[in-house]
Amino acid sequence: MNGFNEKLEAKVAERNERAKKLYRYLTDVARRIGESTTTCNSVTDLYTIHMELQRQKLRDNCEKLLFLDPINSGKKSLELLWRKVYYEPVCIAKKIREKADIENDSSDLYTHIICGIGHFHHILTRIQSEMNVKCNDLDFTILNEDEESEELKHATISEELQFAKSALHLCLIYLGDLCRYQVEIFQSNHLSVAARYYLQAAQIELSSGMPYNQLGNLYLDKNYNLDSVCYYIHCLTCETPFSGSLGNLIKIFEKNNQFYETLQNTENSTQTEHIQNTIANFLSLIEIWYFAKNDTNISQRCSLIIHQLKVSMDFLKPTLPDINKNYTEYIQVIEEESVTPSYLNANLVNKIVQICLFTLAKMSESDEVKAFACKAFTLALLSQLLQKFLKELEAMGLKNPAAKYKPKVPVNNNSNISEDKLDISEEHDNKSDTKEATSDKPHVALTTTEKNAEKLQNGEHKNMKKISKRRRRRRIASSGSSDTSNIETESSEGDTDESSIEEDDLSESTYQSEDDSKSEVSELDGSDIDDVNEKQNGYINKTEADQINEDKENDGAAVTGHLLDSKSIKDPQLNENEIQNFLLGNNFLCSIKLLQDWILTEKELILSCGNSGEALFQCVVDLLNILTYYFNPKLKGSNEIKDCKVLEYAKHVARNLKLEHKSIPLPEDVNLRGTTLCKFDKHAAEWQILDRFKPSIYEENIIRILNFIDFGNQIAKLVPRIRLNRSMKIFYIKKNHPPKINTKVNHKRSREWHNSKKQQETSEGGLLRRLGKLWLASQVRELERSGHAAVPALLALDTAALNQHLRRVKQLLRARNFILLIPTVVLQELDELKREQSSARDAIRWLETQLRSGSRFLKAQRPGQSRPLPLLKYPRKAPPYVHNYIQILEFCNHFIDDEKQTQGGNGDPENTIPGKTAPLLVLLVGNEPGSTEEQYKEFSLTGTAQAAGISIQNIGEFYAKWRHAVHKNGKKR
Structure with a gap:
C-alpha cells in the first residue's frame, strides 16, 4: 500500500512539473503574439502565415494544459486561449475596419x-x-x-x-x-x-451575472434600450454581478435622459413615436426608483405612464406584406419591428414586468416606504394587462358564462318603477286603492313571472315554492305612486325585516356585471323565456302578453322588454384561427403569470385595495369565469366547445396536465431561476421534470391558463366580496348597496325598544358587571402575587415552527415586541426539507429576505453563540434529530446562562426571584420534539430542557395567548 501511494505521489509531482513548464511556454508564446498583433495595420496583417502558426501553437498547448492539470491550471489556460487567440484579434480587426475608409477583405x-x-x-x-x-x-x-x-x-x-x-x-x-x-x-x-x-x-x-451583462450588450439599441436595461438590472441582482454592468446601466439611463428632455407634446405622434416616448418615460421612472433619487412628481409620472401603456395596448399590429409576393419588404418590416416596434408586443410587456419586479425587490431591501409606490404601479400594470386579456378573449368569441344570468336588481335609469319600489308597494296594501291594484294586476303578474323565470335561470328553483307562497298572501298595491319610501307602517317594517333575510341569502347567488348594458340584456332566447312564462303562470294568454308589451312601450319600466329584445342580439361566434394563434404564443400570458406569482406574495396589498380595486377584482372574476368554463378539465364541455376543435383539444391537454401544471417550470421561470422572483427554488426538484417532459408552446399556454384559474380561486378566497354561486358555477362580486333611509319615527317601536333595553340591562347587565368585577379582582391578586406580567424578549424557533407555522412567525415579527432567534441547525434542516416540502422553501425565502434587509427583530446564530448544557451526559448513538435538538438547546443556553446566575444558580424555580414571571427566552416548537420520529427512549428531550432551565412552549399556544393579551389591552391586531 505504501508503494502504491509513493508511485501516485511521484506521478502527481511529475504532472505538476510538466504543467509548470507548459504554462511558462504558453505565457512566452502569448507575449510574442501580443507584440505582433499590436503592430498590425490591416485585417490581412492579422492573419499572415506566421501569425496563424503562432496562434495554432498557443491553441494546441492551451488545450493540452487544460486537460493535463485541470484543477490548478485549467481555468488560466482557458482564459489565455480566449484572450490571445480569439478576443484580441477580433477587437483589433473591428478597430481597423472602423478607421479604414475602404473596407478591408474580411x-x-x-x-x-x-x-x-x-x-x-x-x-x-x-x-x-x-x-x-x-x-x-x-x-x-x-x-x-x-x-x-x-x-x-x-x-x-x-x-x-x-x-x-x-x-x-x-x-x-x-x-x-x-x-x-x-x-x-x-x-x-x-x-x-x-x-x-x-x-x-x-x-x-446561477450565481454569475456575466451572461446577463453580455445579453445587455447583445440587445443594445433594440426596443429603445428596454431589453438592455432589463438584462443589466438582472445582472446586478445576481449574487456575483459583473463589475461593468452598473456603468453600462448608467450610460443607458444618461442616454435615455437626453431623449427624455427633448420630449414635446405627444398628442399627434405616430404609434412608433408613442411607444418610444412611453418607454423613455418608464425608464426615467425606473432610474429614480433604482438609484433612490428624490422626485416629488412620482405620482404624476406613474399615472402618465399607466395611461400611455393603456393607449399603447390598443395599438393594432401592423399588416405585413405578402411573403410570397414581396419577400424583401416582408423581411424589412420584420426587422424594423424587432428594432423599433410600433405596438406593444409580448416581449416589450415581459421586459417591463421584469424591470418592475427587479426594481421592487431592490427597493424593498432598502426602503419599504418608497417601495409602496412601485408596488402600486406594478399592481396598476397588472390591472391593465388583465383588462387587455379580457378584451382579447371576448374578441375571440369566448363568452362570459355569467352574462346570461340576469341580476335581481337591474339598473335602468329610464325606469319609473324599480324592484325595490315594487316590494315597498306590495307591503303597503292597506293604504292602496283596490281598483288601482286590480288594474295593475297583469303588470305585476308579469314582473313576478320574470323573477320566477330568472330564478330558474340562476338555479334557484328549489326556493321558488316558499317565496311564491309568501308573496301570494299579500295584496298588490298601485305602482303609480311617485315616492313610496316615506309611507311605511308597522306591518311593512316587520315584513321587510323577515323577507330581507331570505332575499339577502338568495341575492348572494346573483351576478351583477359592471357594465349596465351587459347586466340588463339576458342571453337567453326569447322563445325560452316564453316557455318558462307559460309553465309558471298558465293564466297569462297571448292577448294579455300583447297588452303588456304595449304598456311596457308606454311606461318603459318592465324589465321584460330587455328579455324580449334579446331575440335580435346574436352572440359572437368562436374564431378558431384567433384562438389557435392565441394558444401558440400571441398573448401576454407570460407577463401575467409573473405578476400573479408576485401579487400572491403581497396579500396585504390585495386586501388594502378595498373599493378602489373593484375594477381589478371584477376583471379577475370575469376572466376566472371564462377560463374555467372553456378550459377547466373538471367541467363537462358544452356543445359549443365540442364543435370547436381547438378548444376541444385544449381541454384534452388541460386534462392531461391538471395534476402536474403547478410543478412544471415555464420559460419565464427558467429565465429567473436563481433569483428571488422565481416561483421555484434554484435547487428544487421541479427542474428535473424538464429532463423528461419538455412542454410545447401550446402546452405552456395551457399551463399558464390553469395557473391563472388557481390564481383566481386564491384571490376569491382572499377578497370577501368575491362569492361563488355553486349551482351556477360562476363567481361574482357582491355589490355594496347603500342602506335604505327611513326618516319616519315609529314611536311605538321606539318605546318598546327602550323598555326592552332597560330590562336587558337589569337582567343581563348586572350579571356581566358582577362577573367583570370578580375577574378584575382575580387579576389583581395574580399581579400582586407575581409582581408584574412580563413577556419574553427573545423567541428561539425550531424547524417545525418555521416550516408549519410560518404565518404565525411572520405575525410575531411584525409585532416588533420580540427578537426572533434562528439557530444554524434549523437552517440546515430547512435546507434538507426544501426538496420535499414547498413550505420549507417558503420559509427559506422569507428568512433570506429578512436577513438580507437587516431586520433588527430577526437574528441568525453567530459563531460562538453556544454554551454546553451543565451536568448533561451527551448520548453517543442517538438519532440525528436528537443531536440537532441539543444544538438548539445549547444556542438557547448561551442567552439564558447569565440570567440563571442572577436568579440563583441552576434554573431551579424555587431559587428564582419572585419578581419575574416570564423568562428571558422561550423556545417555540411546532410540535413535540421527536413526535414525528421514532422516539428515542434513552434520552428525554423535554426533560433536558427543563433541567437546563430553558422554557419550551408550543407556538400555537403561545400565539393564541399573545393575541388574546394584545386584544385585551386594546391594541390593534
Whole structure:
C-alpha cells in the first residue's frame, strides 16, 4: 500500500512539473503574439502565415494544459486561449475596419470566428467525455463510473465538478461572444443564437451575472434600450454581478435622459413615436426608483405612464406584406419591428414586468416606504394587462358564462318603477286603492313571472315554492305612486325585516356585471323565456302578453322588454384561427403569470385595495369565469366547445396536465431561476421534470391558463366580496348597496325598544358587571402575587415552527415586541426539507429576505453563540434529530446562562426571584420534539430542557395567548 501511494505521489509531482513548464511556454508564446498583433495595420496583417502558426501553437498547448492539470491550471489556460487567440484579434480587426475608409477583405476574420465556434464546441464535448459530466439546457450531472478507488473519487469529485462547471460556463459565454461578433460585424447570424449560449451559461452558473451583462450588450439599441436595461438590472441582482454592468446601466439611463428632455407634446405622434416616448418615460421612472433619487412628481409620472401603456395596448399590429409576393419588404418590416416596434408586443410587456419586479425587490431591501409606490404601479400594470386579456378573449368569441344570468336588481335609469319600489308597494296594501291594484294586476303578474323565470335561470328553483307562497298572501298595491319610501307602517317594517333575510341569502347567488348594458340584456332566447312564462303562470294568454308589451312601450319600466329584445342580439361566434394563434404564443400570458406569482406574495396589498380595486377584482372574476368554463378539465364541455376543435383539444391537454401544471417550470421561470422572483427554488426538484417532459408552446399556454384559474380561486378566497354561486358555477362580486333611509319615527317601536333595553340591562347587565368585577379582582391578586406580567424578549424557533407555522412567525415579527432567534441547525434542516416540502422553501425565502434587509427583530446564530448544557451526559448513538435538538438547546443556553446566575444558580424555580414571571427566552416548537420520529427512549428531550432551565412552549399556544393579551389591552391586531 505504501508503494502504491509513493508511485501516485511521484506521478502527481511529475504532472505538476510538466504543467509548470507548459504554462511558462504558453505565457512566452502569448507575449510574442501580443507584440505582433499590436503592430498590425490591416485585417490581412492579422492573419499572415506566421501569425496563424503562432496562434495554432498557443491553441494546441492551451488545450493540452487544460486537460493535463485541470484543477490548478485549467481555468488560466482557458482564459489565455480566449484572450490571445480569439478576443484580441477580433477587437483589433473591428478597430481597423472602423478607421479604414475602404473596407478591408474580411474573409479571414469571418473564417477565424467560425473556427473559434467549432473549437469551443470541441472543448465542450471533450470536457463532458473526459470529466464524465453531462451538460443539459438547465444543468449538468455526473455520469456513473465503475466503483474503483471510492476514497480517491470522493476526495477529488468536488474539485473536478467545480472546474467542469466553470469551464462549461466560460465556453458557453465565449461561444455567445463569437456569435455576437458575427451579428455585429457581418450581420450573418441571428441574435437568438448568441442569446441561447448566454442563457445556457446562466443556467449552469446561477450565481454569475456575466451572461446577463453580455445579453445587455447583445440587445443594445433594440426596443429603445428596454431589453438592455432589463438584462443589466438582472445582472446586478445576481449574487456575483459583473463589475461593468452598473456603468453600462448608467450610460443607458444618461442616454435615455437626453431623449427624455427633448420630449414635446405627444398628442399627434405616430404609434412608433408613442411607444418610444412611453418607454423613455418608464425608464426615467425606473432610474429614480433604482438609484433612490428624490422626485416629488412620482405620482404624476406613474399615472402618465399607466395611461400611455393603456393607449399603447390598443395599438393594432401592423399588416405585413405578402411573403410570397414581396419577400424583401416582408423581411424589412420584420426587422424594423424587432428594432423599433410600433405596438406593444409580448416581449416589450415581459421586459417591463421584469424591470418592475427587479426594481421592487431592490427597493424593498432598502426602503419599504418608497417601495409602496412601485408596488402600486406594478399592481396598476397588472390591472391593465388583465383588462387587455379580457378584451382579447371576448374578441375571440369566448363568452362570459355569467352574462346570461340576469341580476335581481337591474339598473335602468329610464325606469319609473324599480324592484325595490315594487316590494315597498306590495307591503303597503292597506293604504292602496283596490281598483288601482286590480288594474295593475297583469303588470305585476308579469314582473313576478320574470323573477320566477330568472330564478330558474340562476338555479334557484328549489326556493321558488316558499317565496311564491309568501308573496301570494299579500295584496298588490298601485305602482303609480311617485315616492313610496316615506309611507311605511308597522306591518311593512316587520315584513321587510323577515323577507330581507331570505332575499339577502338568495341575492348572494346573483351576478351583477359592471357594465349596465351587459347586466340588463339576458342571453337567453326569447322563445325560452316564453316557455318558462307559460309553465309558471298558465293564466297569462297571448292577448294579455300583447297588452303588456304595449304598456311596457308606454311606461318603459318592465324589465321584460330587455328579455324580449334579446331575440335580435346574436352572440359572437368562436374564431378558431384567433384562438389557435392565441394558444401558440400571441398573448401576454407570460407577463401575467409573473405578476400573479408576485401579487400572491403581497396579500396585504390585495386586501388594502378595498373599493378602489373593484375594477381589478371584477376583471379577475370575469376572466376566472371564462377560463374555467372553456378550459377547466373538471367541467363537462358544452356543445359549443365540442364543435370547436381547438378548444376541444385544449381541454384534452388541460386534462392531461391538471395534476402536474403547478410543478412544471415555464420559460419565464427558467429565465429567473436563481433569483428571488422565481416561483421555484434554484435547487428544487421541479427542474428535473424538464429532463423528461419538455412542454410545447401550446402546452405552456395551457399551463399558464390553469395557473391563472388557481390564481383566481386564491384571490376569491382572499377578497370577501368575491362569492361563488355553486349551482351556477360562476363567481361574482357582491355589490355594496347603500342602506335604505327611513326618516319616519315609529314611536311605538321606539318605546318598546327602550323598555326592552332597560330590562336587558337589569337582567343581563348586572350579571356581566358582577362577573367583570370578580375577574378584575382575580387579576389583581395574580399581579400582586407575581409582581408584574412580563413577556419574553427573545423567541428561539425550531424547524417545525418555521416550516408549519410560518404565518404565525411572520405575525410575531411584525409585532416588533420580540427578537426572533434562528439557530444554524434549523437552517440546515430547512435546507434538507426544501426538496420535499414547498413550505420549507417558503420559509427559506422569507428568512433570506429578512436577513438580507437587516431586520433588527430577526437574528441568525453567530459563531460562538453556544454554551454546553451543565451536568448533561451527551448520548453517543442517538438519532440525528436528537443531536440537532441539543444544538438548539445549547444556542438557547448561551442567552439564558447569565440570567440563571442572577436568579440563583441552576434554573431551579424555587431559587428564582419572585419578581419575574416570564423568562428571558422561550423556545417555540411546532410540535413535540421527536413526535414525528421514532422516539428515542434513552434520552428525554423535554426533560433536558427543563433541567437546563430553558422554557419550551408550543407556538400555537403561545400565539393564541399573545393575541388574546394584545386584544385585551386594546391594541390593534
